[in-house]
Each structure stands twice: as structure tokens, then as C-alpha cells.
Amino acid sequence: xxxxxxxxxxxxxxxxxxxxxEASFAVEPGQTLxxxxxxxxxxxxxxxxxxxxxxxxxxxxxxxxxxxxxxxAHRRARTGLVLVPEGRQILAELTVQENLDLGRAAGRLGKPxxxxxxxxxxxxxxxxAERRRQKGGALxxxxxxxxxxxxxxxxxxxxxxxxxxxxxxxxxxxxxxxxALQALKGRFxxxxxxxxxxxxxxxxxxxLTMRNGRLAPDEKGTNQ
Numbered sequence: 001x002x003x004x005x006x007x008x009x010x011x012x013x014x015x016x017x018x019x020x021x022e023a024s025f026a027v028e029p030g031q032t033l034x035x036x037x038x039x040x041x042x043x044x045x046x047x048x049x050x051x052x053x054x055x056x057x058x059x060x061x062x063x064x065x066x067x068x069x070x071x072x073a074h075r076r077a078r079t080g081l082v083l084v085p086e087g088r089q090i091l092a093e094l095t096v097q098e099n100l101d102l103g104r105a106a107g108r109l110g111k112p113x114x115x116x117x118x119x120x121x122x123x124x125x126x127x128x129a130e131r132r133r134q135k136g137g138a139l140x141x142x143x144x145x146x147x148x149x150x151x152x153x154x155x156x157x158x159x160x161x162x163x164x165x166x167x168x169x170x171x172x173x174x175x176x177x178x179x180a181l182q183a184l185k186g187r188f189x190x191x192x193x194x195x196x197x198x199x200x201x202x203x204x205x206x207x208l209t210m211r212n213g214r215l216a217p218d219e220k221g222t223n224q
Contacts, residue, residue, distance in 0.1 A: 002065040004029045004159045004189035005050070005081075010059035012049035018057060019045040020213040027159065032190040034204030035215070036197055042213040043193040044086050047161050050191075051083040052076045064158060080158035080188075086167065088148040092137030096128050099136050099147055103154030114154065121150045124180055142173025149180065160184075161191045166199050178202060 003026040013019035020042035027033045037043050048054045050061050052073035061068040063081045073083075090099050100121070104114050122129040125146045131139060136147060145165055152160060165181070166174045174196070181190070181203055194200050200207050207218040 001028060003027060003062070004031070004064060005191065006060075006062040006065075007050065008060045008062070010046070010049065010061065011057040012045055012054055013057060014045075014054070018213065020049075020210070020215075022059070023215050024059075025208060025215065027189045027191060029158075029189055030186045031206070032185055032192065032204050034200035034207040034218075035191065035193045035210055036195070036200055036207055036218055037193075037210035038195060041210040043210050044163050046210070047083055047163050047191070047193055048085075051081065051161065053083070077155055080156060082152045082155045082157040082160050084148050084152045084160070084162045084165065086163040088141075088144045090136040090139075090144050090147050090151070093135060095133055095135055096139070096147060097132040099151055100128075100132075100154060103151055109154070109156050113156075117154055117156070121153050124153075124183060125150050127176075140173070142169050142176060145169060145173070145177055146180065149177070153184075157188050159189045159191070161193075163193050164195065165192065166194060166196045174199065 005027040007023055007025050010023045011018055011021045023046055025033065035043055045054065049056055052068065052071055063076065063079055068076055100118060109117060127143055128146055128150055131143065136144065139147065165177055169177065178199060192200065192203060208215050209218045
């Protein structure tokens with residue numbers, strides 16, 4: 001079986017500064033991989049490099065067996081390699097529905113498929129359906145995170161990467177995000193970067209830890 005994501009000897013950072021080094025791992029179709037680590041460990045830089053937002057310093061990224069090479073982020077997203085960034089980055093002046101509709105131009109679904117997927121996404125996140133005419137900036141932090149995930153789902157991912165999805169959220173909203181992601185498990189591969197061990201222990205099939213720019217197996221987490 002071809003891995004949904006195969007990272008081989010990947011190093012990356014900013015210009016000549018290496019933030020992480022020689023990362024190697026694979027994510028099988030339908031598998032959820034967690035990456036646990038403190039602030040500054042290199043987790044976000046790793047995801048940005050895989051997504052094509054930062055250049056690769058060494059190594060390779062294969063998505064569904066295809067080498068990404070120097071492909072930019074928008075081209076990787078159109079192959080189904082999709083990132084939900086840290087900080088959510090929704091457009092505050094647009095409504096919930098307008099934020100979602102942006103995926104029609106950026107994604108790879110035709111108009112009928114996009115309409116069907118939109119209805120499915122709003123069923124997964126009923127709070128967004130209730131607030132579809134509200135501006136993104138008027139949503140709570142948890143609702144904004146739901147919107148960021150929903151927007152990513154409309155790009156039809158085969159690999160969904162989430163960068164710190166629980167950051168800044170109240171416990172009740174963390175639970176709602178967790179329930180939504182659990183409902184999506186198995187539909188596509190996921191890579192979830194987190195500092196919240198309990199969240200990853202509940203969600204991930206396998207967990208790695210990152211410290212000082214190096215990945216290693218997690219010896220403490222209990223995964224499903």
C-alpha cells in the first residue's frame with residue numbers, strides 16, 4: 001500500500017537556519033499521526049515545509065507516492081495535501097459562508113461536488129450552519145477553529161495536517177473539536193501537531209515527539 005505521506009530525511013527552516021533536521025516518517029491512508037512537543041521544537045516549521053509554505057533544505061516529501069519536489073503550497077493543496085494552520089487564519093471580514101465558498105476556487109471539486117461537500121461539512125459542524133451569515137471575526141475561538149477545519153475539508157483532502165488545533169480553546173470547545181476529528185478518522189490520513197498530550201492520546205493512532213528539531217517515538221502516550 002502506498003503511504004499517504006512519506007517524509008524522508010527532511011530538514012527545513014528559514015534561509016540558512018535549520019529548525020528541524022532529518023525527519024523521516026510515513027502515514028498510511030486513513031491513519032492519524034500525532035506529533036507532540038513544546039513551543040519552539042520545530043513542529044510548525046515541519047508542517048509548513050511539508051505543505052510547501054517553506055522550502056526544503058534537504059530530504060523529500062512524497063504524497064500518495066508522488067514526489068512533491070519544489071511544488072508550491074497551492075499545487076500541493078490541489079493534490080489533496082491540505083494544512084489547517086496555527087492561528088486558524090480565517091478571513092474575519094467575510095461571513096462563515098463566504099469563508100467556506102473560497103474553497104470552490106482554491107480546491108479541486110466541481111460545483112455539484114462542492115455543494116454536496118458543503119452540506120456534509122455543515123452537518124459535521126452544526127454551529128457553523130447556525131452562524132453561516134455571521135462574520136468570521138465575530139465567532140468564538142472554538143468556532144473559528146471549526147471554520148478553519150471545515151474550509152480545509154472543502155479542499156477534498158487525502159492528507160489533512162492540523163497545527164495546534166486546541167491552541168487557546170476552552171475545554172468544552174476542545175472536546176467539540178476532538179469529537180469532530182474523531183468522526184473524520186479513517187476517511188483520510190491526518191497529521192496533528194499538538195502540545196496537548198491528552199488530546200493526541202485520544203485521537204492519534206501513533207504519536208511521535210519532537211524536541212530541539214528532532215523526531216523520536218513517543219514512549220509515554222497510549223494510542224488506540
